Amino acid sequence: MKQPISITSIASISPLGLSAKEVWKNYTNKQAFFSKKDKALVAQLNSESKSAIVLLKQSNPKYQALDNSVLYAIHTARQAIKNANWMATDNFGINIGSSRGATALFENYHKTFLQNHKAETLTSPTTTLGNISSWVAHDLQTQGPEISHSITCSTALHAMLNGIAWINSGMCDKFLVGGSEAPLTPFTIAQMQALKIYAKTSSHSEQSETFQYPNQALNLNKTENTMILGEGAAMACLESGETSNALAKVIGIGYATEILEHNASLSTNAICFQRSMAMALGHLNPDLVDVIVTHTPGTVKGDQAEINAIQTIFCNKIPSLTTNKWKIGHSLGASGLLNIEMAIMMLQHQAFISVPYLKVDTPKRIKTILVNAVGFGGNAVSILLSK
Structure with missing residues (x-):
């Protein structure tokens, strides 16, 4: 890299919680945050985080039609730029991606279409992957470039690459980058199960260690696949060079x-x-x-x-x-x-x-x-x- 890039803020919403203090507290304990949903193991947001998203959805009539993947992104983007002391007039760029996008909304719209043989008016604009960055830009009232993409599970880090490239090109000196995912829907989980990579709930007895830690990531001695889907979003503020308020530098x-x-x-x-x-x-x-x-x-x-x-x-x-x-x-x-x-x-x-x-x-x-x-x-x- 020609010069380091400062990460001046990061915000997230996940099963670990909302605030940095809560997230760190949950990282320092040995608890895994899995529960069962539709007979599958998943990692869901906690009740406080879900309530925050409900309040966000109710705060604006336009947000009633948005998928959780968009709402998670709006929530974390607001917090990230607040922590970095950015203003909308800073004219920063936005690159937020998602592997699946508006999963729940798309599935619901498709179910209605099969029943009525007619699509609802907002089906297309609220389920396209591009609507995540667009809605974040709308919510923050920014005027810079807005980019959305899906590069499956490396999406968020590709967003970081893009933000760094824009900054290094001189076309922008600040970029908000991140990823958002709300994949805990029947069809999305079924797709992972069809690949034979998802954890099997039947193989975990309540007395076993694999029940306590059903996702055995990094354990090279496991004999079966143990992937489990989780939901959440994270946003980072990138700035050119080394800044005095940097949390870390790339x-x-x-x-x-x-x-x-x-x-x-x-x-x-x-x-x-x-x-x-x-x-x-x-x-x-x-x-x-x-x-x-x-x-x-x-x-x-x-x-x-x-x-x-x-x-x-x-x-x-x-x-x-x-x-x-x-x-x-x-x-x-x-x-x-x-x-x-x-x-x-x-x-x-x-x-x-x-x-x-x-x-x-x-x-x-x-x-x-x-x-x-x-x-x-x-x-x-x-x-x-x-x-």
Whole structure:
């Protein structure tokens, strides 16, 4: 990178809560936030967070027609720019993505269409992926560029790449980036189950450790897939150069795509991750990376492939590895920014968030953290953060 990029604010809504204080408190305990919905395990927002979204929806008649994926984005975007002391007149850009977009709204509209053979008026404008950034821009009354995209599970980190590219081009000096996902709907869960990657509720007895931690992300000894969907959103404010109010700075970015044999698989050694991590490191000695926040969704092959890639790049010294998916599941397009938030909190508090069922050496220092994400199609992104 020509110059570091400062992250001056980050805000989220997830099963961990709403405020940074609450999120950190929940990261420091050993609780996993899973429950059953429609006979499937999921990670849902808590009651306080749900109430906040209901109030937001009721605050504006126009918001009554919006999907939760849009409302989550509006809520977190408001908080992020408030924390960064940005004003709408700052003319900053917006790039917010989602893997699935308006899942619940789309399913409801389609159900009505099948019954009435007629689509409702707002079906198209409220279910297109582009409506997330558009509604956030409308809510914040900004005038800069607004971009939405879906690059499946690496969507949020691709939004960060785009924001950095705009800033480095000189076309913008500030960018709001993030991801939002509300995928806890019957059809979306059924799609994951059809891929045979979803955790099976029947295999977890209440006495077993896998009932306490049904998503066994990063556990390479598991014998079955344990991915579980979660919901939430996270937004980050990016600014050019090193600022005095930076929470952390981006010192390296990497990306890669590999040709896959199967639509939902990685190669055995995750070539895309090897390339994205090497690119993010640049000339930095890999031994200086203290922690890697892995993508590891809890699948047998996916988790192992990423670890194989890490062992290839960090062959002399493996950094301390961690993940939050054992706690809050996989929020698809939002997961990358929730990982960034986790990394920033470890940098701020100088405390390592461990995985309770794994034995990992706690780093002696936490100065440099690498964050990974990859989506269907082999689109990997790696972001290198520094204190």
